[in-house]
Amino acid sequence: MSDDRLALALAVTLRHDGNGGVADDLATPDGLTAWVRELAEPLRDALDAQDFTADEAALDAIRALRAAVRALFARAVRPGPPSSADAHRLLPEDLAVERLNAAAARAPGAPRLEWPEDGAPVVRAARPPGSTDTDRLVAALARDAIAFLAGPDRERLRACPAPRCVRYFVKDHPRQEWCKPSCGNRARVARHHRRHRALS
Template identity: 80%
Template sequence: MSPSPPPTDPEEPGSRLALALAVTIRHDGHGGVADDLRTPDGLTAWVTEHAGALRHALDAREFIADGAALSAVRALREAVRALFARAVRPGPPSRADAHRLLPEPEAVARLNAAAALVPAAPALHWPPGAAAPTAGAAWPPGPPAADRLTAALAHDAIAFLAGPDRARLRACQGPRCVRYFMKDHPRQEWCKPSCGNRARVARHHRRHRAES
Protein backbone atom coordinates (compact mmCIF):
# COMPACT_ATOMS: atom_id res chain seq x y z
CA MET A 1 0.00 0.00 0.00
CA SER A 2 1.37 3.39 -0.92
CA PRO A 3 1.85 5.88 1.92
CA SER A 4 -0.76 8.54 2.45
CA PRO A 5 0.20 12.00 1.23
CA PRO A 6 1.13 14.54 3.88
CA PRO A 7 -1.71 16.76 5.05
CA THR A 8 -2.05 19.94 3.04
CA ASP A 9 -1.49 23.35 4.50
CA PRO A 10 -4.95 24.95 4.92
CA GLU A 11 -3.64 27.95 3.02
CA GLU A 12 -2.40 25.89 0.06
CA PRO A 13 -4.22 24.81 -3.12
CA GLY A 14 -5.62 21.31 -2.72
CA SER A 15 -6.92 22.13 0.76
CA ARG A 16 -10.43 20.85 0.04
CA LEU A 17 -11.65 23.88 -1.85
CA ALA A 18 -14.02 21.57 -3.70
CA LEU A 19 -15.59 20.53 -0.40
CA ALA A 20 -15.77 24.16 0.74
CA LEU A 21 -17.57 25.00 -2.51
CA ALA A 22 -20.02 22.12 -2.12
CA VAL A 23 -20.99 23.10 1.42
CA THR A 24 -21.98 26.61 0.43
CA ILE A 25 -25.34 24.80 0.25
CA ARG A 26 -26.14 24.05 3.88
CA HIS A 27 -28.86 23.76 6.50
CA ASP A 28 -30.23 27.19 7.38
CA GLY A 29 -30.89 26.39 11.04
CA HIS A 30 -34.67 26.55 10.59
CA GLY A 31 -35.46 23.35 8.73
CA GLY A 32 -34.61 24.65 5.27
CA VAL A 33 -31.59 24.96 2.98
CA ALA A 34 -29.41 28.06 2.70
CA ASP A 35 -27.19 29.04 -0.22
CA ASP A 36 -24.15 31.17 0.55
CA LEU A 37 -23.72 31.93 -3.17
CA ARG A 38 -27.09 33.45 -3.92
CA THR A 39 -25.66 36.83 -4.91
CA PRO A 40 -22.42 38.25 -6.34
CA ASP A 41 -21.71 39.74 -2.91
CA GLY A 42 -21.98 36.27 -1.41
CA LEU A 43 -19.41 34.94 -3.88
CA THR A 44 -17.09 37.89 -3.22
CA ALA A 45 -17.26 37.18 0.52
CA TRP A 46 -16.61 33.46 -0.05
CA VAL A 47 -13.57 34.16 -2.21
CA THR A 48 -12.23 36.53 0.45
CA GLU A 49 -12.71 33.83 3.08
CA HIS A 50 -10.68 31.38 0.99
CA ALA A 51 -8.09 33.87 -0.20
CA GLY A 52 -5.16 31.81 1.08
CA ALA A 53 -6.09 28.66 -0.81
CA LEU A 54 -6.81 30.68 -3.96
CA ARG A 55 -3.82 33.00 -3.81
CA HIS A 56 -1.89 31.31 -6.61
CA ALA A 57 -4.84 31.78 -8.98
CA LEU A 58 -5.99 35.30 -8.12
CA ASP A 59 -5.71 38.13 -5.62
CA ALA A 60 -8.90 37.90 -3.57
CA ARG A 61 -8.41 41.46 -2.32
CA GLU A 62 -9.06 42.72 -5.84
CA PHE A 63 -11.81 40.27 -6.77
CA ILE A 64 -15.37 41.57 -6.99
CA ALA A 65 -17.87 39.06 -8.34
CA ASP A 66 -20.43 39.97 -10.95
CA GLY A 67 -23.40 38.04 -12.28
CA ALA A 68 -21.36 36.15 -14.87
CA ALA A 69 -18.80 34.99 -12.29
CA LEU A 70 -21.59 33.92 -9.95
CA SER A 71 -23.31 31.92 -12.70
CA ALA A 72 -20.05 30.18 -13.64
CA VAL A 73 -19.22 29.19 -10.06
CA ARG A 74 -22.76 28.04 -9.34
CA ALA A 75 -22.75 25.92 -12.49
CA LEU A 76 -19.47 24.37 -11.42
CA ARG A 77 -20.83 23.74 -7.93
CA GLU A 78 -23.78 21.89 -9.45
CA ALA A 79 -21.35 19.60 -11.28
CA VAL A 80 -19.21 19.08 -8.18
CA ARG A 81 -22.21 18.16 -6.04
CA ALA A 82 -23.45 15.69 -8.66
CA LEU A 83 -20.05 14.00 -8.66
CA PHE A 84 -19.90 14.07 -4.87
CA ALA A 85 -23.22 12.21 -4.88
CA ARG A 86 -21.60 9.57 -7.06
CA ALA A 87 -18.48 9.46 -4.87
CA VAL A 88 -20.39 8.65 -1.66
CA ARG A 89 -22.15 5.58 -3.08
CA PRO A 90 -23.47 3.24 -1.81
CA GLY A 91 -24.26 5.83 0.83
CA PRO A 92 -27.02 8.36 0.14
CA PRO A 93 -26.22 11.80 -1.30
CA SER A 94 -26.97 15.11 0.35
CA ARG A 95 -30.69 15.60 0.75
CA ALA A 96 -30.39 19.17 -0.54
CA ASP A 97 -30.38 18.18 -4.20
CA ALA A 98 -30.70 14.38 -4.34
CA HIS A 99 -33.89 14.80 -6.38
CA ARG A 100 -32.36 17.03 -9.07
CA LEU A 101 -28.76 16.02 -9.61
CA LEU A 102 -27.04 16.89 -12.86
CA PRO A 103 -26.55 13.77 -15.04
CA GLU A 104 -23.06 12.41 -14.35
CA PRO A 105 -21.68 12.63 -17.93
CA GLU A 106 -22.82 16.27 -18.08
CA ALA A 107 -21.25 16.94 -14.68
CA VAL A 108 -17.91 15.48 -15.80
CA ALA A 109 -17.98 17.47 -19.04
CA ARG A 110 -18.84 20.69 -17.20
CA LEU A 111 -16.05 20.16 -14.67
CA ASN A 112 -13.47 19.50 -17.38
CA ALA A 113 -14.61 22.49 -19.40
CA ALA A 114 -14.25 24.75 -16.36
CA ALA A 115 -10.74 23.43 -15.70
CA ALA A 116 -9.79 24.15 -19.31
CA LEU A 117 -10.75 27.84 -19.05
CA VAL A 118 -7.22 28.66 -17.90
CA PRO A 119 -4.29 26.33 -18.60
CA ALA A 120 -2.12 26.12 -15.50
CA ALA A 121 1.33 24.55 -15.36
CA PRO A 122 2.30 22.19 -12.52
CA ALA A 123 4.31 24.05 -9.89
CA LEU A 124 6.13 23.19 -6.70
CA HIS A 125 5.40 25.38 -3.68
CA TRP A 126 7.93 25.19 -0.82
CA PRO A 127 7.78 28.31 1.34
CA PRO A 128 10.73 29.12 3.63
CA GLY A 129 10.37 27.26 6.90
CA ALA A 130 7.92 24.68 5.55
CA ALA A 131 8.87 21.08 6.33
CA ALA A 132 7.69 19.71 3.00
CA PRO A 133 6.70 21.10 -0.39
CA THR A 134 3.26 20.93 -1.93
CA ALA A 135 2.23 20.47 -5.53
CA GLY A 136 0.19 23.23 -7.04
CA ALA A 137 -0.15 25.17 -10.23
CA ALA A 138 1.29 28.29 -11.81
CA TRP A 139 -1.55 30.49 -13.06
CA PRO A 140 -1.02 32.91 -15.94
CA PRO A 141 -1.95 36.51 -15.11
CA GLY A 142 -3.71 37.33 -18.38
CA PRO A 143 -7.15 35.62 -18.17
CA PRO A 144 -9.99 37.36 -16.32
CA ALA A 145 -10.12 36.79 -12.57
CA ALA A 146 -13.51 35.06 -12.87
CA ASP A 147 -12.05 32.50 -15.28
CA ARG A 148 -9.04 31.94 -13.03
CA LEU A 149 -11.36 31.44 -10.06
CA THR A 150 -13.60 28.95 -11.87
CA ALA A 151 -10.65 27.06 -13.30
CA ALA A 152 -8.88 26.91 -9.93
CA LEU A 153 -11.97 25.49 -8.27
CA ALA A 154 -12.36 22.95 -11.07
CA HIS A 155 -8.71 21.90 -10.84
CA ASP A 156 -9.10 21.36 -7.11
CA ALA A 157 -12.28 19.32 -7.62
CA ILE A 158 -10.56 17.10 -10.17
CA ALA A 159 -7.62 16.51 -7.83
CA PHE A 160 -9.98 15.75 -4.96
CA LEU A 161 -12.23 13.37 -6.89
CA ALA A 162 -9.27 11.52 -8.42
CA GLY A 163 -7.33 11.37 -5.15
CA PRO A 164 -7.42 9.29 -1.97
CA ASP A 165 -9.57 11.74 -0.01
CA ARG A 166 -12.58 10.84 -2.16
CA ALA A 167 -12.96 7.54 -0.25
CA ARG A 168 -13.58 9.47 2.99
CA LEU A 169 -16.29 11.74 1.57
CA ARG A 170 -19.75 11.31 3.14
CA ALA A 171 -23.11 13.04 3.11
CA CYS A 172 -24.19 13.85 6.66
CA GLN A 173 -27.41 12.07 7.61
CA GLY A 174 -28.00 14.08 10.75
CA PRO A 175 -31.57 15.41 11.05
CA ARG A 176 -32.05 18.35 8.66
CA CYS A 177 -28.34 18.41 7.71
CA VAL A 178 -27.44 18.57 4.00
CA ARG A 179 -23.65 18.91 4.26
CA TYR A 180 -20.92 16.77 2.73
CA PHE A 181 -17.96 16.09 5.02
CA MET A 182 -14.73 14.14 5.31
CA LYS A 183 -14.85 11.09 7.57
CA ASP A 184 -11.74 11.62 9.69
CA HIS A 185 -12.02 8.58 11.96
CA PRO A 186 -13.71 5.16 11.60
CA ARG A 187 -16.60 5.79 13.99
CA GLN A 188 -17.52 9.22 12.64
CA GLU A 189 -21.10 9.28 11.37
CA TRP A 190 -21.91 12.99 11.19
CA CYS A 191 -20.26 16.18 9.99
CA LYS A 192 -20.14 17.70 13.47
CA PRO A 193 -21.13 16.81 17.05
CA SER A 194 -24.35 18.85 16.95
CA CYS A 195 -25.65 16.63 14.14
CA GLY A 196 -24.81 13.56 16.22
CA ASN A 197 -26.67 15.03 19.19
CA ARG A 198 -29.76 15.70 17.06
CA ALA A 199 -29.61 12.17 15.65
CA ARG A 200 -29.45 10.64 19.14
CA VAL A 201 -32.37 12.78 20.32
CA ALA A 202 -34.39 11.77 17.26
CA ARG A 203 -33.67 8.07 17.89
CA HIS A 204 -34.70 8.47 21.53
CA HIS A 205 -38.03 10.05 20.52
CA ARG A 206 -38.68 7.29 17.96
CA ARG A 207 -38.06 4.59 20.59
CA HIS A 208 -40.24 6.42 23.08
CA ARG A 209 -43.12 6.65 20.58
CA ALA A 210 -42.73 2.96 19.64
CA GLU A 211 -42.89 1.90 23.30
CA SER A 212 -45.86 4.10 24.22
Protein backbone atom coordinates in the same frame (compact mmCIF):
# COMPACT_ATOMS: atom_id res chain seq x y z
CA MET B 1 -11.64 22.41 7.08
CA SER B 2 -8.31 21.60 5.54
CA ASP B 3 -6.94 24.14 3.05
CA ASP B 4 -6.41 21.38 0.50
CA ARG B 5 -10.13 20.63 0.25
CA LEU B 6 -11.42 23.53 -1.82
CA ALA B 7 -13.86 21.21 -3.61
CA LEU B 8 -15.39 20.24 -0.29
CA ALA B 9 -15.55 23.90 0.77
CA LEU B 10 -17.45 24.63 -2.44
CA ALA B 11 -19.84 21.72 -1.95
CA VAL B 12 -20.76 22.75 1.59
CA THR B 13 -21.78 26.26 0.60
CA LEU B 14 -25.22 24.60 0.62
CA ARG B 15 -26.08 23.85 4.23
CA HIS B 16 -28.89 23.33 6.71
CA ASP B 17 -30.31 26.70 7.70
CA GLY B 18 -31.26 25.69 11.26
CA ASN B 19 -34.98 25.89 10.50
CA GLY B 20 -35.50 22.80 8.40
CA GLY B 21 -34.50 24.41 5.10
CA VAL B 22 -31.38 24.88 3.05
CA ALA B 23 -29.19 27.98 3.12
CA ASP B 24 -27.01 28.91 0.17
CA ASP B 25 -23.84 30.85 0.99
CA LEU B 26 -23.55 31.62 -2.73
CA ALA B 27 -27.04 33.08 -3.21
CA THR B 28 -25.71 36.49 -4.27
CA PRO B 29 -22.55 37.98 -5.76
CA ASP B 30 -21.81 39.47 -2.32
CA GLY B 31 -22.03 35.98 -0.80
CA LEU B 32 -19.57 34.66 -3.37
CA THR B 33 -17.23 37.60 -2.76
CA ALA B 34 -17.23 36.95 0.99
CA TRP B 35 -16.70 33.21 0.50
CA VAL B 36 -13.73 33.75 -1.83
CA ARG B 37 -12.15 36.22 0.58
CA GLU B 38 -12.47 33.67 3.41
CA LEU B 39 -10.46 31.25 1.25
CA ALA B 40 -7.74 33.75 0.39
CA GLU B 41 -4.85 31.53 1.46
CA PRO B 42 -5.76 28.32 -0.39
CA LEU B 43 -6.71 30.38 -3.47
CA ARG B 44 -3.54 32.49 -3.43
CA ASP B 45 -2.15 30.91 -6.61
CA ALA B 46 -5.32 31.59 -8.57
CA LEU B 47 -6.08 35.19 -7.63
CA ASP B 48 -5.76 37.91 -5.04
CA ALA B 49 -8.93 37.02 -3.14
CA GLN B 50 -8.98 40.29 -1.18
CA ASP B 51 -9.31 42.20 -4.48
CA PHE B 52 -11.95 39.84 -5.90
CA THR B 53 -15.48 41.16 -6.35
CA ALA B 54 -18.03 38.77 -7.82
CA ASP B 55 -20.60 39.72 -10.41
CA GLU B 56 -23.60 37.74 -11.72
CA ALA B 57 -21.48 35.96 -14.36
CA ALA B 58 -18.98 34.79 -11.72
CA LEU B 59 -21.83 33.66 -9.47
CA ASP B 60 -23.45 31.69 -12.31
CA ALA B 61 -20.13 30.03 -13.19
CA ILE B 62 -19.36 29.01 -9.62
CA ARG B 63 -22.89 27.76 -8.95
CA ALA B 64 -22.78 25.69 -12.16
CA LEU B 65 -19.47 24.22 -11.04
CA ARG B 66 -20.90 23.50 -7.58
CA ALA B 67 -23.80 21.60 -9.15
CA ALA B 68 -21.31 19.44 -11.06
CA VAL B 69 -19.15 18.85 -7.97
CA ARG B 70 -22.15 17.88 -5.85
CA ALA B 71 -23.40 15.49 -8.55
CA LEU B 72 -20.01 13.79 -8.62
CA PHE B 73 -19.85 13.74 -4.81
CA ALA B 74 -23.22 11.95 -4.86
CA ARG B 75 -21.70 9.35 -7.18
CA ALA B 76 -18.65 9.04 -4.92
CA VAL B 77 -20.68 8.24 -1.78
CA ARG B 78 -22.52 5.34 -3.39
CA PRO B 79 -23.95 2.96 -2.35
CA GLY B 80 -24.95 5.41 0.38
CA PRO B 81 -27.56 8.06 -0.38
CA PRO B 82 -26.53 11.49 -1.67
CA SER B 83 -27.11 14.66 0.30
CA SER B 84 -30.82 15.31 0.69
CA ALA B 85 -30.31 18.66 -1.07
CA ASP B 86 -29.16 16.79 -4.18
CA ALA B 87 -31.38 13.71 -4.22
CA HIS B 88 -34.05 15.28 -6.45
CA ARG B 89 -31.93 17.50 -8.69
CA LEU B 90 -28.64 15.86 -9.55
CA LEU B 91 -27.04 16.60 -12.89
CA PRO B 92 -26.51 13.59 -15.13
CA GLU B 93 -23.03 12.28 -14.34
CA ASP B 94 -21.69 12.64 -17.90
CA LEU B 95 -22.80 16.30 -17.95
CA ALA B 96 -21.22 16.85 -14.50
CA VAL B 97 -17.89 15.41 -15.71
CA GLU B 98 -18.04 17.50 -18.89
CA ARG B 99 -18.83 20.66 -16.93
CA LEU B 100 -16.02 19.98 -14.44
CA ASN B 101 -13.45 19.43 -17.18
CA ALA B 102 -14.57 22.55 -19.08
CA ALA B 103 -14.28 24.60 -15.89
CA ALA B 104 -10.76 23.30 -15.22
CA ALA B 105 -9.71 24.39 -18.70
CA ARG B 106 -10.94 27.99 -18.32
CA ALA B 107 -7.48 29.22 -17.37
CA PRO B 108 -4.34 27.48 -18.58
CA GLY B 109 -2.01 26.46 -15.80
CA ALA B 110 1.75 26.30 -15.66
CA PRO B 111 4.13 26.02 -12.74
CA ARG B 112 6.18 29.06 -11.74
CA LEU B 113 9.18 28.96 -9.43
CA GLU B 114 9.43 31.55 -6.67
CA TRP B 115 12.63 31.62 -4.64
CA PRO B 116 12.84 34.42 -2.09
CA GLU B 117 16.25 35.56 -0.86
CA ASP B 118 15.56 34.37 2.67
CA GLY B 119 13.56 31.22 1.98
CA ALA B 120 13.18 27.97 0.16
CA PRO B 121 11.99 27.69 -3.41
CA VAL B 122 8.24 27.33 -3.87
CA VAL B 123 6.23 26.26 -6.90
CA ARG B 124 3.20 28.44 -7.61
CA ALA B 125 0.73 28.43 -10.47
CA ALA B 126 1.38 31.11 -13.07
CA ARG B 127 -1.45 33.55 -13.66
CA PRO B 128 -1.84 33.51 -17.43
CA PRO B 129 -2.19 36.88 -19.15
CA GLY B 130 -5.67 37.54 -20.50
CA SER B 131 -7.45 35.32 -18.00
CA THR B 132 -9.89 36.94 -15.63
CA ASP B 133 -10.14 36.44 -11.89
CA THR B 134 -13.34 34.49 -12.51
CA ASP B 135 -11.60 32.21 -15.04
CA ARG B 136 -8.77 31.55 -12.61
CA LEU B 137 -11.16 31.00 -9.68
CA VAL B 138 -13.38 28.57 -11.60
CA ALA B 139 -10.35 26.71 -12.95
CA ALA B 140 -8.69 26.46 -9.53
CA LEU B 141 -11.85 25.09 -7.89
CA ALA B 142 -12.46 22.64 -10.73
CA ARG B 143 -8.87 21.39 -10.69
CA ASP B 144 -9.11 20.87 -6.95
CA ALA B 145 -12.35 18.91 -7.45
CA ILE B 146 -10.67 16.73 -10.06
CA ALA B 147 -7.73 16.05 -7.73
CA PHE B 148 -10.12 15.34 -4.85
CA LEU B 149 -12.29 12.94 -6.85
CA ALA B 150 -9.28 11.10 -8.27
CA GLY B 151 -7.48 11.00 -4.91
CA PRO B 152 -7.71 9.01 -1.69
CA ASP B 153 -10.14 11.38 0.06
CA ARG B 154 -12.90 10.28 -2.33
CA GLU B 155 -13.09 6.91 -0.53
CA ARG B 156 -13.75 8.70 2.77
CA LEU B 157 -16.35 11.12 1.41
CA ARG B 158 -19.78 10.82 3.05
CA ALA B 159 -23.15 12.57 2.90
CA CYS B 160 -24.07 13.59 6.44
CA PRO B 161 -26.99 11.40 7.61
CA ALA B 162 -28.21 13.81 10.30
CA PRO B 163 -31.81 14.99 9.96
CA ARG B 164 -32.10 17.94 7.56
CA CYS B 165 -28.32 18.14 6.95
CA VAL B 166 -27.31 18.59 3.32
CA ARG B 167 -23.52 18.59 3.70
CA TYR B 168 -20.82 16.26 2.50
CA PHE B 169 -17.76 15.59 4.64
CA VAL B 170 -14.55 13.58 4.63
CA LYS B 171 -14.54 10.94 7.34
CA ASP B 172 -11.32 11.85 9.11
CA HIS B 173 -11.48 9.20 11.85
CA PRO B 174 -13.17 5.77 12.09
CA ARG B 175 -15.88 6.78 14.56
CA GLN B 176 -16.93 9.95 12.74
CA GLU B 177 -20.54 9.67 11.60
CA TRP B 178 -21.59 13.28 10.99
CA CYS B 179 -20.13 16.39 9.40
CA LYS B 180 -19.98 18.21 12.75
CA PRO B 181 -20.93 17.64 16.39
CA SER B 182 -24.19 19.60 16.15
CA CYS B 183 -25.41 17.15 13.50
CA GLY B 184 -24.60 14.27 15.85
CA ASN B 185 -26.60 15.96 18.60
CA ARG B 186 -29.54 16.52 16.25
CA ALA B 187 -29.44 12.86 15.15
CA ARG B 188 -29.41 11.65 18.77
CA VAL B 189 -32.33 13.91 19.69
CA ALA B 190 -34.33 12.71 16.68
CA ARG B 191 -33.59 9.07 17.61
CA HIS B 192 -34.69 9.73 21.21
CA HIS B 193 -37.96 11.30 20.03
CA ARG B 194 -38.66 8.37 17.68
CA ARG B 195 -38.12 5.88 20.50
CA HIS B 196 -40.27 7.93 22.87
CA ARG B 197 -43.12 8.10 20.33
CA ALA B 198 -42.86 4.35 19.72
CA LEU B 199 -43.27 3.66 23.44
CA SER B 200 -46.27 6.02 23.78
